[in-house]
Amino acid sequence: MGDWFQTIVDVQATPQEAETLAADVRSWLISSGIVSAEPTHCVLGADVGHPPGPRAETAVDPSGWSVPWHDGLAITVGRTVFDAGQGDPMAVTCPHCSTTTHLADERFELKYEVWEPFREVVRGWDEGDDIVIACPACTQPVEPTSWRWTDDYFVLAYLGFTFWNWPPLRPQFVDDLARHLADHRTVLLEGKL
Structure with missing residues (x-):
């Protein structure tokens, strides 16, 4: 069965502002009733999170969702590789240059010689290193956070909000949350473990 997650990642938050932005969004989510104020053991990958609040359904589209959704929100602050989970x-x-480099073949198997430099970028970010590589097409150097992964498989950033086992988030809610992040550009990752 597995666990389903949706992560709204702020791709523009700097390390210096991530904690303040996280606190602002947390306050808004609590005051609007989307999450409860009291943290509990309701999320994967973190000690505690915020369970759904009395108005949580205003943030989601529960139509067609039959699984109970008792898990909560985990807020991640700090250098993180956010990923889509499986696959x-x-x-x-x-x-x-907007050139797409295909990392897998027609059978969806990784082409390791192509994937290797990008794997180093992701691994480096996770270990605290900024590994800059050149685009294979235009040879321009690209900062680790600037690559655009197909289906947002990876997002390298300093701030994310992960909703564990919630029905699909409403687009309006995602937009509202971005406004509380100083209108920073956000990415919505959806995945399953």
Whole structure:
């Protein structure tokens, strides 16, 4: 069966502002009743999170959702590799020339010689290193956070909000949350473990 998650990642938050932005969004989510104020053991991968609040259904589209959703929200602050969970990354796009580098073949198997430099970028970010590689097409150097992963398989950032086992988040709610992040650009990752 597995666990389903949706993570709204702020791709523009700096390390210096991530904690303040997280606190602002947490306050808004609590005051609006979307999550409860008292943290509990309701999330995967963190000690505690915020369970759904009395108005949580205003943030989701529960139609067609039959699984009970008692899990909560985990807020991650700090250098993190946010990922989509199962599977492998299929492709990555250069922010300079918009060329897409395919990391898998037609059978969806990773082409390790192509994947290796990108794997080092992701591993480096996770270990605290900024590994800059050149785009295979235009040869421009690309910062680790600037690559655009197909289906947002990876997002390298400092702030994310993970909703564990909630029905699909409403687009309006995702937009509202982004506004509380100083209108930073956000990415919605959806995945399953």
